[in-house]
Amino acid sequence: MPNKHNAARRHHIAKMKFRVTNWVEYEAGLRRRGSLTLWITPEALAKWRASRRRTPGGQPRYSDLAIETTLMLGCAFGMLRLRQTEGLMNSVIDLMGLDLPVPDHTTLSRRAQKQPTRIRSSLPDGPLHVLADSTGLKVYGAGQWLQEKHGAKSRRNWRKLHLAVDADSGRIVAHTLTDQDTDDPSQVAPLLDQIDGEIGQFTADGAYDGAPTYRTVLRHSDAAQVVIPPRSKAAQRSDTGPPGQRDSHITAIAERGRLNWQAATGYGKRALIETTMGRYKALIGPRLRARCFAAQQTEVAIGCAVLNRMLATGRPDSVRRKNRQP
Template sequence: MPFKHNAARRRHIPQVRYRVQNWPAYEAGLKRRGNLTLRLDEAALNGWQAPRRTTPGGQARYSDTAIRLVLMLRIVFHLALRQAEGFTTSVLRLLGQELRVPDHTTLSRCGRSFAGRQPKVIPHGPMHLLIDSTGLTLFGQGEWDAEKHGRTRRSWRKLHIAVDAGTGEIVACVLTDNAADDAGQVPALLEAIEGKITSVTVNGAHDGEPVYPRILAARCTNALTTPTSAG
């Protein structure tokens, strides 16, 4: 589907050209892109097999660490499931490890559960929290048909995020539909955060009456809500 944003004035947008000034450093950077360094921790090798199950049911063969490793290699190198299985097998062979790699069927079945998991970020010390939201447009055949023929409006979602200002890490996030208000998602974001909060900075869309009491009750040492212009 063609990119239609600013289509009317696309010809008037000046083209920016970049020239390489330092060719040795540029070529060295290109070579580093092909450098591959893999290191497996001893804990990962020792925990490759799944722990013995104590409840009724079948015994799993691979641990979450092994499945997560293969899926991570698949994402990094843009591989299919069978290709990721073969690539991991060759890497373990080069490292001198005789470990059985999860097959593509196991990766496909277990990858669905890993996709919904969110790692918990435990901050070190009090945080300066930044809360904002952004819109996510849904694309697909139905969305293209809606834009082409004008039958329905384009659907989208809202992603509410809380960022640690000191480290830039996303410590909490909530995905809602486009009808959810920003101020109503602040309690859910604060409940998912572990540790003390020094201050909270939000934009004008989050500036509401339910926000202030919830921030004061969220283990804040010096709770401050600084509304800015909505953007």
């Protein structure tokens, strides 16, 4: 692996240490993440009930905003089950003295399969530095354990959560959910379709290496810089988009080494998306609770929105400390 050079002697390399420069603000933000103080804006109250439909069929009672708010509340406070989420929302409405109906658990389960799954987030000004990667999420059930223990094919598999993260703000700007057999490069286009802003740099690991990824990124932003480590035996080609960025990466690695190439291109920032995936599994959970695929897509969208809200309350500004020489 590129990051395992000199593995036999790595115990002599001092571990990097960082210092948080905004500890007071960050600590206050961590406390706000657990606060039970809630409020509903007048704009949200006006949109709580669904507008009447003019097509045949029953009239919806709750708007998408009401369903999303209830699901986010249950996700933020420990991934509650739908019945517990209904009870929590009922208590909040009663404490606020509001005369609003609360979606019951059956309505939440049914509407979660039709809920819009795109993340609504404000993007910073200027070109984005997008980081892309994927991680596996367990599906509800015994899954692979049954297959390994009894040798029977199980219907319980994995899902792959593909994320696109803004390297500067740490916010999740796009996501997709696929089955376990979907490869990473095929999800670059669906991720970039969710990003309205211009991309300055696209960074991903070696699984995304190939002409399709370069063409997809440059089709979205023709001036984008694509930073993907080529394979160790990669050959130069002319079909990876002008001005032959992949060929320049191969040449730079051959001349200066892979570690120097990582430092020159800023590839080290890719570790931030690993941190984001770790935060998702630690705060939201490593397993999907919904049974059907449509509801699972809504579940991960709600989880990503909750992570962005938590990040907005406080984010550490850390700087690297200089290691003392022995």
